[in-house]
Amino acid sequence: MKGRPRTGLAALAPFLWLGVFFLFPFLLVAKLSLSDTALAMPPYAPRVDWSAGWAGVRAFFAALDFETYARLTRDSLYIASYLSSLMFAAVATGILLVIGYPIAYGMSRFAASTRQALLMAVILPFWTSFLIRVYAWIAVLKPEGLLNTFLSQFGLPELNLLNTDTAVYIGLVYAYLPFMVLPLYAVLEKQDQSLLEAAADLGCTRTQAFWRVTFPLSLPGVGAGALLCFIPMVGEFVIPDLLGGSGTLMLGKTIWTEFFANRDWPAASAVAIAMLATLVIPIVLYQRQQTKMIEAGR
Amino acid sequence: MSTSRRPRLNIGAVRSSFAPWADPSLEPLVRFEGVTKRFGNETAVNDVSLSIYESEFFALLGPSGCGKTTLMRLLAGFETPDAGRITLAGEDLAGRSPHQRPVNMMFQSYALFPHLSVEQNIAFGLKQQGTPKGQIADRVTEMLALVRLEGLARRKPHQLSGGQRQRVALARAIAPNPKMLLLDEPLAALDKKLREETQFELIALQQRLGMTFLIVTHDQEEAMVTADRIAVMREGHIVQIGRPAEVYETPNSRYVADFIGDVNLFEGAVTAADGKRVTLATPDCPVGFEALEDDRLAVGSTAWLGVRPEKIQLHLDPPKEGPNRMAGKVADYGYLGDWTTYVVELESGRTVRAARANASRLVARPIACDDLCWLTFAPDAAVVLTR
Amino acid sequence: MADWGKRLGTAAVGMMALVLASCGQGGPGTLHIYNWSDYIDPAILKDFTKETGVKVVYDTFDSNEVLETKVLQGNTGYDLVVPSNHNVPRYITAGAIQPLDKSKLTGLSNLWPDIMAYMEPFDPGAKYSVPYMWGTIGIGYNKDAIAKRLPGVTIDSWDIVFKPENLAKLKDCGVYWLDASEDMYAVALNYLGKNPNSTALEDYQAATEMFLKARPYIRKFHSSESIEALANGDICIAVGYSGDMLQAKSRAAEAGDKVHLDYVVPKEGSQVWFDVFTIPKDAPNPAAAYKFLDYMLRPEVIARASTFTEYANANKAATALVAPDVRDNPNVYPTPDQLLTLFVTSSKAQPLLRDVNRQWTRVQTGQ
Known part of the structure; x- marks a missing residue:
């Protein structure tokens, strides 16, 4: 056979995947966000009247509007929950960096065989259901839970952490730690040790070598880890729902309320679409970071 | 078949008057005193004593695993000796970490900081020394000019060729003006032609800066071309130290003779030794060997004669009678352009290498395989080795 | 063009059906119930199957919101769902549940008129629902x-x-x-x-x-x-x-x-509040649903259910059969005076x- 190998089908696969599992649902949600609520099955209008043919489709599009989006800007609740979600995600990402970096750094300094075991230990929690792990935190943090039992053993005052923002941060940091550690570990482990010798040779103490060489070189991992955690944390629902208080304001909960309590599918969709739009910026940043990492890795 | 080496002795000859090691009143810059370094059960450096002098270009030469790199890393401070001491400018280096030692190293991998541009790499050590900004800029410009990388100051290492990277690494190590520059296999990653050019650049640079260079290499040609003195290492020991020509022409052991250049080693029994000449009886040469040798070797003892291929003449017609004359037939030859190396099988069955300069373009009687031939060498062309 | 669109629509519905097939599978002898969690004595279901031969697939939910979202979307594959009182009018308006054919329910006469009166505001005439528990x-x-x-x-x-x-x-x-x-x-x-x-x-x-x-x-x-x-x-x-x-x-x-x-x-x-049985419009096996409703209208069956859940039922004939500690607890079966202070939404x-x-x-x- 002459010419280029036939990779047509294989090359289509990712697009097919994205089309079926991202683009199609996205368009459905986008369409929904332009609809209005209605007491019907399903609870929104308009719906395409296929029997009316082309006119039905036209009528359908004519009935779509941006009213729901306008409402999002009018009610401070949505802005507040956006800001609150971004805040939760940003602070948790910061904490994750502070905790995850030393872990990843420490891991990368061990002998190869020990590193494998440590890597396993980081991945191990994934073998248990996410929900069970979050529930376990309820058992730890509740008033009569493990934490307070422990504290009272030492005569320390009890902490009421469950259903507070602190509990949400604990849950977020706990659940996302591997997503921070793994990319950091990947860059730190690859780092050429002779660079540190070179830095020492050129007059750096260990600390100086870390800040002048190790850290700047690990920035792609920092970026990847931060975005990998930040993006899903903005939309996190389970952790604030289970560990947070009723006052914990996050987008995931807002969407839940719109969808279930208000039966307002268009509003829930609009909030979701707006969230996606907000997240496009960090996602694009993440993409660029990845490209950079690949280039630097040449 | 391997090619014959062509040491360029003329370079060293320029500095033939430079011999600080011969002056007992001079204090060496670096002194290794009985230094030993073990890794587990392995003794990488075994009781090494060595002095290197100010402005010297010193080479540590040996096969991989001989301990030469460890010796250098001991000096840089990346390893700590298990026994012995190292002094630099009279000062004991024990307990001083790498960043406190006034030596800089050029790494075999170059170890350029990939996140920094060429100029930032070069400025790295200067910044660390606390040099004022303006001075750093001047020094960087100076260094860029020195290694001819003026236009590439803003490039990142991955945007450079291998040769350019090598020069950045060199400039970075030189920039802080260390007391001594350590070069770990500096040319190993370059292709042959670039390597030869760079060797000369290194010499020129060293002479211009007057800086003390210590180079570690497994390539005997590199050591011969660049160094004032060579220390040949074997299994953690230094077996011989000397000028390139000394090491080449008067190796002190079969190991050194064999490691540096090509050599034909003949084993024989001493039949006479008068303090000027030695004669040997050997199955390889029925008429016997004769060589110049001051030592009065015991008659009957075993000795080896080392003869470089270029010092053996090949004749197609029988040469005149005399010692050091062997008959054989051409078993193989390799044409190298400037030289042709012949492998001659002696009547005793062993093979001998002989090199002949291709002095003219047209050869009246080309030599072919299975041609009968004779080999001879002058008594002063051979070196007598007892170990 | 319209034709193409229609086919696409059909395809989408087909896909949806495929996804939901796991809920909708089973022959005419299977009844799918969607009820609150921890809300029935499992023995009742077993006995029902023993008596009628109808196999019961019993799934649970724990919020009215989740239930309503599913039901309003349609194609749940359930024959009986159990919403609370204030959701029922929306189900009726949206056409999500079907009116009951009372001729198929022989036990309706057992219901307690005083309590049924509370159902008037959300399901007038109890056209769409049969009460399960109230509280x-x-x-x-x-x-x-x-x-x-x-x-x-x-x-x-x-x-x-x-x-x-x-x-x-x-x-x-x-x-x-x-x-x-x-x-x-x-x-x-x-x-x-x-x-x-x-x-x-x-x-x-x-x-x-x-x-x-x-x-x-x-x-x-x-x-x-x-x-x-x-x-x-x-x-x-x-x-x-x-x-x-x-x-x-x-x-x-x-x-x-x-x-x-x-x-x-x-x-x-x-x-x-009332939790009521309703039959979704697209229930695959309404016949089995009616069979089950009628079964649950039997005083001895619903009394057993109340004993288990510690909730009151709306079956007058059953009250005497409920375990005494449940029946005599005014917090479960309010006194006539208390009943006067209660209201429904x-x-x-x-x-x-x-x-x-x-x-x-x-x-x-x-x-």
Whole structure:
């Protein structure tokens, strides 16, 4: 056979995947966000009247509007929950960096065989259901839970952490730690040790070598880890729902309320679409970071 | 078949008057005193004593695993000796970490900081020394000019060729003006032609800066071309130290003779030794060997004669009678352009290498395989080795 | 073009059906029920199958919101679903459930007319639904903990969970409210002397003001966690559903004699709620659904169910058959005097519902 190998089908696969599992649902949600609520099955209008043919489709599009989006800007609740979600995600990402970096750094300094075991230990929690792990935190943090039992053993005052923002941060940091550690570990482990010798040779103490060489070189991992955690944390629902208080304001909960309590599918969709739009910026940043990492890795 | 080496002795000859090691009143810059370094059960450096002098270009030469790199890393401070001491400018280096030692190293991998541009790499050590900004800029410009990388100051290492990277690494190590520059296999990653050019650049640079260079290499040609003195290492020991020509022409052991250049080693029994000449009886040469040798070797003892291929003449017609004359037939030859190396099988069955300069373009009687031939060498062309 | 679109639509429906096939599978002999969790004696289902040969697939949910979202989307594959009273009118309007063919239900005469009267506002004439259980909303509390903080106070009024001065004393031991806006507003409106089915936004705003004053003392809004929290002694008072609060009480008793709980329907009156059986419009096996409904209308069967759930049923003939400790508990079967103070709520119009929910979010988050 002459010419280029036939990779047509294989090359289509990712697009097919994205089309079926991202683009199609996205368009459905986008369409929904332009609809209005209605007491019907399903609870929104308009719906395409296929029997009316082309006119039905036209009528359908004519009935779509941006009213729901306008409402999002009018009610401070949505802005507040956006800001609150971004805040939760940003602070948790910061904490994750502070905790995850030393872990990843420490891991990368061990002998190869020990590193494998440590890597396993980081991945191990994934073998248990996410929900069970979050529930376990309820058992730890509740008033009569493990934490307070422990504290009272030492005569320390009890902490009421469950259903507070602190509990949400604990849950977020706990659940996302591997997503921070793994990319950091990947860059730190690859780092050429002779660079540190070179830095020492050129007059750096260990600390100086870390800040002048190790850290700047690990920035792609920092970026990847931060975005990998930040993006899903903005939309996190389970952790604030289970560990947070009723006052914990996050987008995931807002969407839940719109969808279930208000039966307002268009509003829930609009909030979701707006969230996606907000997240496009960090996602694009993440993409660029990845490209950079690949280039630097040449 | 391997090619014959062509040491360029003329370079060293320029500095033939430079011999600080011969002056007992001079204090060496670096002194290794009985230094030993073990890794587990392995003794990488075994009781090494060595002095290197100010402005010297010193080479540590040996096969991989001989301990030469460890010796250098001991000096840089990346390893700590298990026994012995190292002094630099009279000062004991024990307990001083790498960043406190006034030596800089050029790494075999170059170890350029990939996140920094060429100029930032070069400025790295200067910044660390606390040099004022303006001075750093001047020094960087100076260094860029020195290694001819003026236009590439803003490039990142991955945007450079291998040769350019090598020069950045060199400039970075030189920039802080260390007391001594350590070069770990500096040319190993370059292709042959670039390597030869760079060797000369290194010499020129060293002479211009007057800086003390210590180079570690497994390539005997590199050591011969660049160094004032060579220390040949074997299994953690230094077996011989000397000028390139000394090491080449008067190796002190079969190991050194064999490691540096090509050599034909003949084993024989001493039949006479008068303090000027030695004669040997050997199955390889029925008429016997004769060589110049001051030592009065015991008659009957075993000795080896080392003869470089270029010092053996090949004749197609029988040469005149005399010692050091062997008959054989051409078993193989390799044409190298400037030289042709012949492998001659002696009547005793062993093979001998002989090199002949291709002095003219047209050869009246080309030599072919299975041609009968004779080999001879002058008594002063051979070196007598007892170990 | 239209043709192409139609085919696409058909394809989409086909795909959806495929996805939901796991729910809809099974022959004519299978009945799919979707009910609240922990809400039936499993032995009843077994006996039903033994008697009728109809296999029962029983799935559970734990919020009306989740149920309604599923049912309004259609294609659930269920033959019977069990919504609460205030959701039913929406189901009817949306056409999600089918009117009952009463000729297929022989046991309807067993129902208790006094209680059925409460169903009038949300399902007039009980055209669409058959009651399963009913109960009240009230206060579950830890007797010892409350007595310590409010000595000498009788717990018989909403004052205890709505008045800031009372709540301030209870904050440290933990107060839960229901996370169900319609239930909480109904109770609050009644407490404030307003119509619990009010359609006036101002009434709801007044309730919101009251809620906001109490808000700082509320640890959590949750509709089901209070059972566990009360029973463990993690909290000392909660607004909750009668069955849940009584369940917490028996759990605490089973766990040892450490936590002593009680439940009260406050004297100002409270909401009666109903969980009712309805048949979705697209139920695959309505015949089996009718069979099951008729089975559940038998006094001896529904009495067993009440004994198990500790909720009252609406079957007059069954009352005598319910276990005495359930039947004689005024918190389960209210006294005739208490019955007079009870009320029931219906669905709100969508815009009002939205506003009420928005206010409820403000109560919870301050936003």
